[in-house]
Amino acid sequence: MNTKPSLDGGSDFMKSAEAQESxxxxNYLCLTMFTCFCPAWPINIVALVFSVLAQKSYYEQDYDGSQRLGRKALHLGIVSFVIGLVIITACIIVHFTTHVV
Structure with a gap:
């Protein structure tokens, strides 16, 4: 591969490599791992899988796929966190409002 040097002393190949920065x-891995402690188990596991797949796609230089999977992991992580808070709140309310006779 024979490249001509440009006027500033660099080659065109180096400029094209710099233009394609990743x-x-x-992948929101920390969020999805945190939501695994919430009681919405199936959604948490799916969010964790999407997060790991986003990381794998990124390392394979599939940046569009990585962003798509990362957004899905984020949305599922938020949903599982909200569902977990609702379940925990409902359990606390039921626990403290019932009277044992």
Missing amino acids: PPMR
Whole structure:
């Protein structure tokens, strides 16, 4: 591969490599691992799987697929966190409002 140097001393190949910088990885792994402690188990596991798949796609340089899977992991993580809070709140309310005779 024979490239001509440009006027500033760099090659065109180096400029094209710099122009194709990878976007930041957003797999939300910490969020999905945190939501695994919430009592919405099936949704938590699916969010964790999407997060790991997003990381795998990023390392395979499939940036569009990684962003898509990362967004799904984020949305499922938020949903599982909200459902978990609702379940925990309902259990606390039932526990403290029932009277044992």
